[in-house]
Amino acid sequence: DIQMTQSPSSLSASVGDRVTITCRASQAISNYLAWFQQKPGKAPKSLIYAASSLQSGVPSKFSGSGSGTDFTLTISSLQPEDFATYYCQQYNGYPYTFGQGTKLEIK
Amino acid sequence: QVQLVQSGAEVKKPGASVKVSCKVSGYTLTELSMHWVRQPPGKGLEWMGSFDPEHGETIYAQRFQGRVTMTEDTSTDTAYMDLRSLRSEDTAVYYCATAYGDYRGFDYWGQGTLVTVSS
Numbered sequence: 001d002i003q004m005t006q007s008p009s010s011l012s013a014s015v016g017d018r019v020t021i022t023c024r025a026s027q028a029i030s031n032y033l034a035w036f037q038q039k040p041g042k043a044p045k046s047l048i049y050a051a052s053s054l055q056s057g058v059p060s061k062f063s064g065s066g067s068g069t070d071f072t073l074t075i076s077s078l079q080p081e082d083f084a085t086y087y088c089q090q091y092n093g094y095p096y097t098f099g100q101g102t103k104l105e106i107k
Numbered sequence: 108q109v110q111l112v113q114s115g116a117e118v119k120k121p122g123a124s125v126k127v128s129c130k131v132s133g134y135t136l137t138e139l140s141m142h143w144v145r146q147p148p149g150k151g152l153e154w155m156g157s158f159d160p161e162h163g164e165t166i167y168a169q170r171f172q173g174r175v176t177m178t179e180d181t182s183t184d185t186a187y188m189d190l191r192s193l194r195s196e197d198t199a200v201y202y203c204a205t206a207y208g209d210y211r212g213f214d215y216w217g218q219g220t221l222v223t224v225s226s
Contacts, residue, residue, distance in 0.1 A: 034213060036152075043202055043216040044144075044152065055214060087152055091211040095168045096142075096154040 002026050002090050006099035012107040017078045021102045023071045023088035032092035035064055035073045038101075039084045047086075048073065080106070109133045111203050111217035118223045124191040127220045129203030131184040140210035141186040143177060145199040146219075155188070155201075160210050193224045 003026040013019050023033065031051035036044040046055045048064035051071055061076045075082055083106050088099040114128040131139065142157040156167040156177050165177050176189045186203055200219040206212025 046214045094166050098152040101151045
């Protein structure tokens with residue numbers, strides 16, 4: 001199975017900051033990487049697919065990059081509604097696997 | 108726009124079975140491929156299985172093999188996830204997810220169904 005490792009596991013930041021979350025795959029997955037945002041009590045929301053493609057309706061403050069084994073999600077100009085948990089997921093092959101999540105908290 | 112509406116919360120005893128439904132609107136089920144994901148309380152997301160149209164079969168995560176069945180009723184555009192021999196560790200929110208276009212996508216999610224397994 002492909003293991004997905006996110007770092008950091010938690011992150012404190014202030015409104016207006018720019019943050020980066022990293023996701024590493026245990027083997028190459030090309031660009032078959034998605035990012036999701038989840039708020040407490042809600043279903044995950046798709047932000048990015050194919051490593052760097054923004055989902056329709058998602059603000060351009062979210063951006064993704066990477067290929068192979070190393071990927072990043074960057075969020076610029078943090079706003080209160082951006083504080084949530086973020087997950088990466090690989091869909092290069094079965095079983096599809098998720099990272100353990102990164103909890104972004106207000107400093 | 109795809110919308111997924113799931114059935115309501117369930118409470119089951121250990122050893123019982125649960126069947127969660129996921130009603131599709133905006134598109135027909137034949138145009139989509141459904142995935143199922145679960146999330147135990149306070150924990151991360153776990154993929155359970157997906158329909159793979161390239162191979163014409165549903166692929167299940169190894170740990171659920173033999174205990175889970177995912178089916179579809181195209182006449183009502185409803186997908187189902189049936190989990191048997193429930194144990195306390197199966198207590199979780201269960202989600203259906205899908206995408207239009209790339210069958211591997213998880214672009215749209217249902218609201219989730221909480222399944223509680225308790226004696």
